[in-house]
Amino acid sequence: MPWFTRGRRRVTSRWPAHPDSYRDTFPGAVTPIDRPGEAVPAEIPAVCPTGAISRDGDRLHVDQGRCILCHRCVRQYPERFRFTIPAPAAHRDLLVVPALPETDDALAAVRAELARRTRLLRRSIHVRHVDAGSDGADEWEVLALLNPVYDIHRLGIFFTASPRHADVLLVTGVGSRGMAAPLARTLQAAPRPLVVIAAGTDAISGGLVHPTYATSGGIGDLIAATPDSAGATGAADGDPVRVDIWVPGSPPTPFALLHALLLAMGRLQ
Amino acid sequence: MTLTPLTADIAVWRTNILDRLASNRFASLFATAPPESDLRLTALLASAGSIDAIDVAVPRGSTSYPALSAVVPAASWYERKIHDLFGLEPLGHPRLDPLILPLREAQPRPLPGQRSAIPPLTPDEAAIPSRVLGHGVFTIPHGPVRSGVYESVEYLVETPGEDIPYVGIRVFAKHRGIERRFEDLDVSDGVLLAERVEGIASVAHALAFCHAVEDLAGVIPSPRDRSVRVIFAELERIANHLDVALKLADAAGLAVAVSRFGYHKERILRLIGAACGSRFGRGVVVPGGIGCEPAISPNALLTRLDDILREVFADADLLMQTPSFLDRLRGTGPLDPALARRHGALGPIGRASGFDDDDRWHRPYDEYSDLPQFPAVSSGSGDALARLEIRWSEIRSSAELIRQAVAHIAALSAPTAEPADVPAAIDRISGRGIGWAEAPQGEVVYVVECDDGRISRCAPRSASFHNLVLFHDVFAGDILTDFPFIEASFGLSIAGVAL
Ligand code: SF4
Numbered sequence: 149m150p151w152f153t154r155g156r157r158r159v160t161s162r163w164p165a166h167p168d169s170y171r172d173t174f175p176g177a178v179t180p181i182d183r184p185g186e187a188v189p190a191e192i193p194a195v196c197p198t199g200a201i202s203r204d205g206d207r208l209h210v211d212q213g214r215c216i217l218c219h220r221c222v223r224q225y226p227e228r229f230r231f232t233i234p235a236p237a238a239h240r241d242l243l244v245v246p247a248l249p250e251t252d253d254a255l256a257a258v259r260a261e262l263a264r265r266t267r268l269l270r271r272s273i274h275v276r277h278v279d280a281g282s283d284g285a286d287e288w289e290v291l292a293l294l295n296p297v298y299d300i301h302r303l304g305i306f307f308t309a310s311p312r313h314a315d316v317l318l319v320t321g322v323g324s325r326g327m328a329a330p331l332a333r334t335l336q337a338a339p340r341p342l343v344v345i346a347a348g349t350d351a352i353s354g355g356l357v358h359p360t361y362a363t364s365g366g367i368g369d370l371i372a373a374t375p376d377s378a379g380a381t382g383a384a385d386g387d388p389v390r391v392d393i394w395v396p397g398s399p400p401t402p403f404a405l406l407h408a409l410l411l412a413m414g415r416l417q
Numbered sequence: 418m419t420l421t422p423l424t425a426d427i428a429v430w431r432t433n434i435l436d437r438l439a440s441n442r443f444a445s446l447f448a449t450a451p452p453e454s455d456l457r458l459t460a461l462l463a464s465a466g467s468i469d470a471i472d473v474a475v476p477r478g479s480t481s482y483p484a485l486s487a488v489v490p491a492a493s494w495y496e497r498k499i500h501d502l503f504g505l506e507p508l509g510h511p512r513l514d515p516l517i518l519p520l521r522e523a524q525p526r527p528l529p530g531q532r533s534a535i536p537p538l539t540p541d542e543a544a545i546p547s548r549v550l551g552h553g554v555f556t557i558p559h560g561p562v563r564s565g566v567y568e569s570v571e572y573l574v575e576t577p578g579e580d581i582p583y584v585g586i587r588v589f590a591k592h593r594g595i596e597r598r599f600e601d602l603d604v605s606d607g608v609l610l611a612e613r614v615e616g617i618a619s620v621a622h623a624l625a626f627c628h629a630v631e632d633l634a635g636v637i638p639s640p641r642d643r644s645v646r647v648i649f650a651e652l653e654r655i656a657n658h659l660d661v662a663l664k665l666a667d668a669a670g671l672a673v674a675v676s677r678f679g680y681h682k683e684r685i686l687r688l689i690g691a692a693c694g695s696r697f698g699r700g701v702v703v704p705g706g707i708g709c710e711p712a713i714s715p716n717a718l719l720t721r722l723d724d725i726l727r728e729v730f731a732d733a734d735l736l737m738q739t740p741s742f743l744d745r746l747r748g749t750g751p752l753d754p755a756l757a758r759r760h761g762a763l764g765p766i767g768r769a770s771g772f773d774d775d776d777r778w779h780r781p782y783d784e785y786s787d788l789p790q791f792p793a794v795s796s797g798s799g800d801a802l803a804r805l806e807i808r809w810s811e812i813r814s815s816a817e818l819i820r821q822a823v824a825h826i827a828a829l830s831a832p833t834a835e836p837a838d839v840p841a842a843i844d845r846i847s848g849r850g851i852g853w854a855e856a857p858q859g860e861v862v863y864v865v866e867c868d869d870g871r872i873s874r875c876a877p878r879s880a881s882f883h884n885l886v887l888f889h890d891v892f893a894g895d896i897l898t899d900f901p902f903i904e905a906s907f908g909l910s911i912a913g914v915a916l
Contacts, residue, residue, distance in 0.1 A: 292683055
């Protein structure tokens with residue numbers, strides 16, 4: 149039987165136009181359960197290997213940008229933590245759930261700025277992936293976007309081999325110092341406007357691997373630490389290069405990555 | 418010539434290793450720099466049933482020792498890595514270029530085992546001497562940012578136009594300093610880091626780490642836990658082998674096959690995710706047992722797996738009858754059987770060239786000791802095609818192993834309680850343990866040293882590290898367009914090489 153008869157059943161997700169049950173049920177992020185008026189036991193934050201959990205008064209917060217989804221908090225304190233859908237954010241502070249009170253104002257400005265740059269990207273984008281010290285699993289999830297289940301081509305999203313054709317830079321990994329120069333060269337070669345996505349907890353904060361002598365705390369730090377980050381990697385339109393969108397997950401799920409790409413296109417909030 | 422005590426010790430150590438190599442396989446070589454004492458070199462040798470360490474002390478202040486690779490070529494990359502991390506020079510090494518951490522002379526070295534903070538170190542490409550090229554030969558660099566979604570690695574293909582006489586391999590861009598990061602973690606955090614050493618083989622790395630810890634603590638997980646471990650380890654193998662098939666089909670431009678294997682792989686990852694909440698099986702293996710009960714019943718898992726594999730095998734059969742595909746693999750990237758044996762080539766790469774040393778059968782762990790053996794079969798031609806045949810054969814045996822592990826679980830009574838945390842015996846361990854597991858890429862070995870429950874040294878060795886060096890030797894007669902096939906057929910992960 150030849151190849152063209154294979155796979156004629158529809159397997160492609162209809163998300164974001166329609167809900168997707170896998171996306172809605174997969175435990176891709178952790179959030180605290182609010183129990184107003186109940187004291188939070190002081191030992192709870194210590195359960196987390198990356199210090200993602202904090203406590204203020206009777207509230208718990210999880211920084212999803214530090215969470216490596218080890219599931220310990222949910223297993224040990226099921227009445228205090230639950231799983232939720234990972235939500236990529238246009239502001240680093242938004243990854244702290246529930247949100248800290250001061251996030252709101254800053255956010256509106258950031259959103260407006262991103263929208264200004266991404267106005268031209270609405271219909272179709274070309275994405276350049278860069279591995280800056282991943283554990284290898286992140287690349288599998290990025291590649292999964294091309295399989296027929298996610299099939300990102302249906303949404304006008306394409307991967308490109310050359311940074312010169314890139315609208316979006318999707319960066320994975322803890323920010324290994326050996327990637328500082330190659331990443332800077334890639335940023336330099338990319339046209340503007342450019343949206344930079346930190347894909348995964350490793351890329352956001354360095355995850356469990358950071359700190360070591362060879363890592364920076366995520367790719368935001370790596371870009372900032374690169375000597376010419378303000379000059380050569382600075383944008384033609386005068387904006388310094390920085391991370392625009394943060395995707396939690398260790399590794400990030402394909403749906404979270406897709407969500408982030410749609411944010412970059414201004415097609416989701 | 419009079420020998421100093423150092424040389425005498427090292428000479429005895431070397432002779433010891435060489436003697437053992439008549440019947441054992443060279444598995445690893447690493448160093449440890451404990452605070453306030455001599456540097457220690459440790460060679461690992463794999464025999465039937467075990468992997469043993471042979472140590473020698475290198476007194477403080479010594480900056481060199483006679484290279485083991487002069488007599489054991491398989492040690493070559495290991496000694497380059499030791500040179501990078503410790504600044505210790507193996508005298509007589511055939512080619513001592515920096516491998517995972519090129520540094521300028523004056524910089525401090527990471528010295529794993531020190532347990533003290535060191536300043537950030539940035540790899541410096543300029544520290545790698547450039548090769549003198551032959552007449553009319555030029556270098557085509559691929560990477561470290563590759564065209565496509567790849568891990569960062571740089572291949573320097575030296576070519577006069579079409580043939581590939583030499584490939585340079587640079588993996589340092591994604592060196593993460595993982596070995597130092599293990600230090601001072603307790604073992605329950607240590608296993609989380611082990612899962613991130615080589616993310617596509619999380620289960621195998623967690624297993625090897627936990628086996629080392631359990632070896633040290635004298636703990637044996639329950640039969641049920643041992644069977645659950647087998648299930649996740651074999652699912653991980655299936656996912657990885659499908660990934661190789663997908664990448665080979667991609668290299669050949671078979672769009673429908675790429676879609677099909679991408680779909681199958683996605684379904685396997687979803688099955689793993691449904692069973693444990695992580696698409697990579699993370700959090701399942703913990704020191705002393707398993708960290709969670711499977712969220713779907715073993716029988717339901719088996720039914721779903723059978724459904725997926727029925728379609729996988731139908732597509733695999735078609736792929737293996739597609740002439741335009743087979744033509745690209747047949748005779749491509751052959752690994753000489755004699756070299757495979759001499760080097761101790763691991764996993765499917767070794768097996769495709771007739772060298773089979775599978776940890777699951779030769780040094781069984783967990784429930785494998787009570788499961789039948791399924792030696793993988795191929796045409797034995799050692800080329801990219803044989804490596805793919807091995808993987809199909811392994812997917813079939815993985816399915817069978819899962820079936821039997823599920824039967825073992827069914828025969829046991831259901832667990833009465835949620836899995837406990839780390840058993841008390843493991844909490845405060847001191848000493849050194851060695852653990853191993855057969856990853857989809859081949860054997861993973863961990864040496865874990867603990868001091869009152871805290872890790873003082875952890876030396877992981879992935880099959881990817883041991884096998885990638887063979888890349889140098891498989892381009893005989895191949896041309897540039899064969900490169901993606903050869904790379905895909907190796908099925909390695911750079912994260913596990915650069916650490
Ligand atoms: S699941 Fe996340 S927040 Fe919870 S303990 Fe693990 S890393 Fe911390």
